[in-house]
Amino acid sequence: RDIDQALETVPGLHVGRDIIGYNPLYTFRGISADFNPQVLMLINGVAITNLFQGDRNVVWGGMPIEAISRIEIIRGPGSALYGADAFAGVINIVTKDPEEIGSGSAGVNVGSFDTVDFWLSNAGTYGDLSYGAVIELHKTDGADPIITSDAQSFLDLLTGTEASNAPAGVDLERDNIDLRVELAYKKLRLRGGLQIRDNFGDGAGAAQTLGPDNKFQSKRYNVDLTYSEEFFNNLAVDFQISHFDTSQEVIGDFVVYPAGSTGPFLDQFGAPIFGVFPDGVIGTPEIFENHTRVGFTSQYSGIEKHDISFGSGYYEGAIDKVTEEKNFGRNPATPLPILPGDPVVDVSDTPFVFLTEDERQNSYVYIQDVWQFSNDWQLTAGLRYDDYSDFGTTTNPRLALVWSTSYELTTKFLYGEAFRAPSFAQTRAINNPLILGNLELQPEQIKSYEVAFDYRPSYDLRLNLNFFYYDWTDIIQFVPDSSESIRTAQNVGVQTGKGLEFEARWSVSE
DSSP states (O other): OBHHHHHTTSTTEEEEEOSSTTOEEEEETTBOOTTOTTEEEEETTEEOOOTTTSSSOTTOOOOBSTTEEEEEEEESOOHHHHOTTOSSEEEEEEEOOHHHHOSOEEEEEEETTTEEEEEEEEEEEETTEEEEEEEEEEEEOOOOOEESOOHHHHHHHHHOOOOOOOSEEOBOOEEEEEEEEEEEETTEEEEEEEEEEEEEEOBTOTTSOOOTTOEEEEEEEEEEEEEEEEETTTEEEEEEEEEEEEEEEEESOOEEEOTTBOOSOBOTTSOBOOOOBTTOEEEEEEEEEEEEEEEEEEEEOOSTTEEEEEEEEEEEEEEEEEEEEESSSBOTTSOOBOOTTOOOEEOTTSTTSSBOOEEEEEEEEEEEEEEOOSSSEEEEEEEEEEEETTTEEEEEEEEEEEEOOSSSEEEEEEEEEEEEOOOHHHHSBOSOSSEEOOTTOOOEEEEEEEEEEEEEEETTEEEEEEEEEEEEEEEEEEEEOTTSSOEEEEEEEEEEEEEEEEEEEEOOOO
16 A cells, blocks of 8 residues: 555565654665665656655655556666665656546545545546546554653663653554646646645654654655657657755654653763753754756667667755754853753754755766677666765766576676765754764765576566675764764765575466
């Protein structure tokens, strides 16, 4: 019923769960970090990456499948074609076109935990215009596995308080609305999407402390317009412009640590701040982003034995609004520390907010050639150059040598490089009692080597075996300072990995 259930069937891809809202963590080949920014997710080829954490959204809430035609997956680096964050893998969700949607239909599902799903779809044509739409509603109280001890339980042992809400169930309540629409007229295609998340429970808690009344909400809008043209029977070009708006909002106050907690806070000198927060430690952050992309892709087959693709584009993204209310840190009116027991203070539009509002621009160009240089051998070579406004330039190649070893066996040798752009939480986080951002961060880098075998002994049976090795460098980690009271983001981590993936597909009968 959700894309995560489909993705779990892919060898080399594991779907885990984050503590916040039990959001999915997509792990390719053991490559993973907090908030899962190493995986690029696209909807109809357009990235939905957020600047804040580099992930899909803290208030994700899943994605239903009724409007999905297929899911395309690349295991391994793909920055040579897709740019930033196509690092461990790429997931492209292709939605249904009007022809696939067909005539009007509707459905309802009812399940455990007061879960109700409803969907409605319709499509049609009017002359050269075709249209289609799918709306899906989802409401659930969510499963409630019991957490016997949380982070506040540990603080209670240290401070003698009894503030923890544990043992208690996690909060996975949510109300979802998903809408997908498409209009096609001759060589123009307009797609739009809406994802609204409301009453979104925070799972096991943003600070690993249970907060049964904490609720998020989010509104995500995307629209893209594509114009396709063919020239001289051997050159096809697509021009596209897209826009994506996303938000991370809080309903009421967000209680990071529960009422009666002393909070794990230090003053500017690294000394602990003592005192009980009668209403709990409250930090209510909200983020609003917008992303605009424009570019073209082309395919040229006018040279014998070559299939050349190339393209270029421009991206501009911004966190244009950050709001925060909290009862800790510094009061912008004084500016003295906000002490335990003080009321909540609005620090929005002041230097004391948790994140700096900023923007990022990216220009890129890429080229790839698929060369069939003999009957049994094919070479793919690609290169992409990116120029970023905040951390500079990066160049990423891709090579693939394909050998038709026999009638039944195909052997592939692959090499690829990729990069992961630092998130704004890693570069622009400020006024956090535990971590600080670093504007000097460089992107994470990976080099990957792979040997793959595709064996088809019969029409009904297919066997795949992949061996891979990767070298991951400049991993961004938060490193403690000399007093060990605050951690600052640095490019210090390295990781190598090797493994294999095996897949068998057998069509037992018609």
